Amino acid sequence: MPPHPHRRDILRSALGAGAFFLLPRLALAQTGSPAAEPTPFTFEILKEMARTLAAHPYEPAKIEDDAVLEQVDYDAHNQISFRKDRTLWLNSGDMSPVQPFFPGRYFRQPVRIFTLEGGMATEFPFALDLFDIPEGNPARNLTHTHGFAGFRVQDAKSGRDWMAFLGASYWRTEGYSGQFGLSVRGLAMDTALANGPEEFPLFTRFWLEPSPNGEMTAYALLESPRATGAYRIASRRDKGVIQDVEATIFLRGTVERLGIAPLTSMFWFNKTNRFVSVDWRPEVHDSDGLEILSASGETIWRPLNAPPRNMVNTFSTPGVRGFGLMQRERDFAQYQDDGVFYDRRASAWVEPKGDWGNGTVTLVELHTEDETHDNIVAFWQPATPAVKGATFDMAYRLSWVEDCPVAPTAARFIATRIGAAGMPGEPRPENAVKLVCDFDGRGLEGLGPTDGVTLEVTASHGKVDKTAAFPVVGQSYWRGIFDLDFSMVPPGDDTPMDLRLFVSHKGAAKSETMLLQLFPSQMRKLLDAAP
Structure with a gap:
């Protein structure tokens, strides 16, 4: 799939449009100029370049064209x-x-590209004659640009794109299926803060080092008004795309919400909130949940929302062992989209190397009414204050795969549905909904509906009633159901209702922990749609 900018790509790249950064003399000596001879390059040199830049004020350059x-x-x-x-x-x-x-309206910032061979870097300079540009296209008038917009990496045999860096510090891969979907980026800064705009750092320079076996290592210099960074991204393909990322980040200004290993995706609706859309398709999303593996080994599953207003939730996970935006629903019939194939979108899993210490996994969910905007962001937020002069050394493995690379040890939730509470043939209670949560039968083999398997549910407010858990007749999975009464919530109060649930047997947890966030306004909308 050629990664020409989809509308979502254009929007996020436009958001990332900052400025080109003038390097101090030390950095210029290492990067060279378009006509420069090869110069020595190592990751340590790149780190020193980023450190030197951080000691100087941010200097945006004028874009002459x-x-x-x-x-x-x-x-x-x-x-x-x-x-x-x-x-x-x-x-x-x-x-x-x-x-x-090629650069353009949505990719104005020049990105310089260097090739690496034997520890020596040579710039691949921008030139118009590298491109086929039709007559009458305004790009033919470009005369002062000295950089590209990014680059795509292709398969040597088929010519198919399998990775692309384009816009701010974003990149994408084909994942396990050859289908581009969610994105990642180098760094998130003050995402979804109420009191200020988000800052989008840029990858301004790349040093590319291919391997004979098709692997690609990209070194990148990150720059923004309040940060610089040196990145090493080593990519290989093995039942997906596996990337080992090392990053050293230098802060030249204080950041209130620093996001490490940020993942960006789109979620509009699925079985849980089908009522928010009039679209003909059953589900539309690149990812359907946030999965977190805690230091204790507990797996947390947080289904994604398209909330009525922008929401930020944090999950305290000291020593986190992994987190990711996952696409669990893989049945084409649940999407019916043979144009963009949401059923083939990769999951992205972040596995820290070493102990990242105290911090939170932060989930940002932005209100959306269509699929053209990436409205989901998830990242690690360190507890250490991100103040001017601070340095962060991070390393992690990023896996673009079909499912979480960590094998599950307990039952997993596979679908959640919501409808009116009560029983068929009886008057439905007002302001109450029924939640139906399906989970696979891992660890429950040989058990039946009378063997004491229970669904444990707690809610921040509202009343939980009529809980039950049982195997679905004729199927391999189980079902948990319960009613949630929110009649005590005043009509003007849309405080989210946070639910925590898991399956137990004889006092022992037999499933991952699911965290649900529901909004009274959306549940009322669902119930008001009833005839």
């Missing part, structure tokens, strides 16, 4: 293609070829 770039809109950008014969590492055995992206 800004008026021309403004004319290179979505349609004009899609008319431009990189010339195949100028592809980096083309016909180099199993090495992954690379093609840079």
